[in-house]
Amino acid sequence: MDQKIVDIKNVSFSYNAEAVLEDVSLDIGKGDFIAVTGPNGGGKTTLLKLILGLLKPDRGSIEVLGQSALRAAPNIGYVPQSMNASASFPVTAIDVVLMGMLAPRKNWFKRPVPDRKKALSALEHMGVKGLGDRNIKELSEGQRQRVFIARALVTKPSLMLLDEPTASIDPRGQVDLYKMLEEINREIAIVVVSHDLLAVSRYAKSVVCVNRGLHHHSNTEVPGNMLTAMYPHAEDGMCLVELLTHDQPHQKKKDSGK
Amino acid sequence: MIDALHFEFMQNALAAGLLASLLCGIMGALVSANRIVFLSGGIAHAAYGGIGLSFYFGWPFLAGTLGFSLAISLVMAAIMVKVKHQADAVIGVVWAVGMALGIILLDLTPGYNVDLMSYLFGSILSAVESDIWIMLAMCGLLTILTTVYYKELLAMSFDEEFARIRGVPVGVLYFGLIAMLSVAIVLVIQVVGLILVIALLTIPPFIVEKYAKSLFQVMAGSSLLGAVFTVSGLWLSYTFDLTSGASIIMVAGVVFFISLLLEQAASLLHRKQKLTSDK
Structure with a gap:
């Protein structure tokens, strides 16, 4: 039976008075690999942020794993667009992955104990185990990307969202990345936002076009x-x-x- | 310098300077990581309005200034969150108006002539024991809070959105950070002056960040570096009879430019090595 991970029903969202998404519906099920494409400003990133609960829809409903979006967010791995943080931030790769394991505190006076083993195995899974103690500014763009994917995966989520993951990676690295995602997709549903429709359509199982409205194409023919x-x-x-x-x-x- | 330490005022100055370095080292690392240097400048300048209010209405000085700065810094933080793209301009306005308010209120206060220069450059040599105890208490509080909430602070500074997704209460943490910042700034300004606070908040983290592997290292390194600046600045000021605050800043400034030069030289050398190894 198809298990629903995300259930978006008739969602509309606008920034100030400008409609970004109008009456959008989408199901994301187990095993899905969805490529989200569309013009700039068409609402791709907004759609991701709605699923993550960072934005609230003006109308309609979003359920993730049967819960409200923000409550389910810890079960989602998120790889933001070309990093919100500057690459010069003083932090090591393993500390970045450890951030993925943060959770709301039960006791505000007790420090959480970091699980370095898990973080290391996530880095190993992404093929960058040896880079754990390196400062992220010493890493190449592609290595940094893998660290951020490791951060997203370290909690073993059931869905991973990636926003323009190939934007600053060379063609060779892009192929590697997509192959890696294909591998990850065996266990985890993936939604990837990309301009490069053809590159992603070789790996994705379906394509969603977002331009205020949303069209879901179940096969990846274009x-x-x-x-x-x-x-x-x-x-x-x-x-x-x-x-x-x-x-x-x-x-x-x-x-x-x- | 050693014989200078026989003077009580010099001991106090040294203690105040070291504590200011620690406070500014911890806060400076967070200010730099969260890119709120401009906001810090706004808080520091607008605090003058609090000084004016305290004198005009005859409130207890520290309580009045702290209360005013705390209120105005939280307003500025709310502006940073709500209207991000206009935040710079609005903070500039608060910066200027707060300062002007302070000056006018002091004009209107009968029989009181405060020296604006002492607010700007402070008078670390006139630090008294009670100043030092208050700063010490603040250092303790700050150390405890940053230790307990380090992970969350780090996650928020690094990638606010991701921290929010993982359930970190980013809003509370952000306002808490700004509140701590404003309290620290007011306490340190009292002793070492506004210009030195901004210098100690920005220069050490800027230098240390390039070599540090963690936010904690930036905090520790900046505190140490600030301490070195303070001690050598005080020594220069004592030996050559110069204004103490300005001497400390000049030492920091010189080290800042040297570190820039060293960095340039290192990257040049690196490129050269790469060229020869490629051949």
């Missing part, structure tokens, strides 16, 4: 009408061609001829 719906500027040919030829040059002729 029909032309979907692109024109989500990227209206593609009419002049530029965006559509760029998008489709970005990663698959052999498709160039066919698509630019459209």
Whole structure:
């Protein structure tokens, strides 16, 4: 039976008076690997923050594992976009992972005991075990990304959300990252926000397009009408061609001829 | 310097300077990590309004100034949270208006002529024993609080959103941090002056951060470095008969520029080595 992890029903959200998401519904089930795409300002990050409970919907409801979003947040692993914190922050990789294990205190006068073993095994899982005692500013962008994924995974969540994880990683590293996500996906549902639709569509099981509204495509084929719906500027040919030829040059002729 | 220590005022100055270094080292690490240097400047300057109020209404000095600074800093913190993109401008306004309010109230206070310079640069040489006891108590409180809530403070400073997801009460912690900051600033200003507080809050963490592996190391290193600045500054001021606060800041400033130069030289050397090894 399909087990629902996230249940979003008719959610609307606006910043000030500007509608970002309107009447959006989405189910995320066990084993899902969903790529979220859409234009800038289309509401991709907002959707993630709603699932995390960092934002509250104006209308509609969001349930995560049958609870309110914020209450269930500890069961979600989150890898934010290119790090909110500056990369020069004085902190070691293992301390970053340990932050993933923080939980609300029961006793405000007793310090929590850190579980370094768990943190180390999370780093090992991501292939960066030896970097635990390094300062994060000494790490490459790709290594840092792995540390943040380890932070997200250390609590063994049932869902992991990643916001533009490939934005500052070279193509080789992107492939590695997606392969790693594919592996993780055997146990954990994944939602990844990405501009690079074609790169992610090879690994994702379904694609969600967010542009105020939300379209869920259960397979990852990229029909032309979907692109024109989500990227209206593609009419002049530029965006559509760029998008489709970005990663698959052999498709160039066919698509630019459209 | 050793014979200078026979003077009680010098002993007090030294103790006050060391305690100020510790307070500013701990707070400075947190200020830098949370990028609230400008807010600290706002609190420090607006506190002058509290001094004016205390004198005008005849309130007890410390209570009046502390109460006013605490209130105004929490208002500024709320602005930081609510209207992030305009926070800089609003803090600038509070900064200026608080200071102006203080000056006007002191103008209006009959028979009182306070020297603005002593507020700006302090008079560490006139520190008295009661100042030192209050600072010591504050150091103790601050050390305990940062030790107990270190993990949460670290998580909030590093990545506020993620901390919130993991159930860290970021709001309470943030306002708590600002409240502590304003109390620490007011206590230290009383003794060493506003300019020295800002210097001790910003310069040591800036230097130490490059070499530190943890927020704790920044706190400890900044406190030590601040202590070195204070002691050598006091020694220079005693030997060459210079203003003490300004001497301490000059020492800090010189070390700051040296550390910048060293960093440049190191990165240049690093590049050169890389070039030769690539060949």
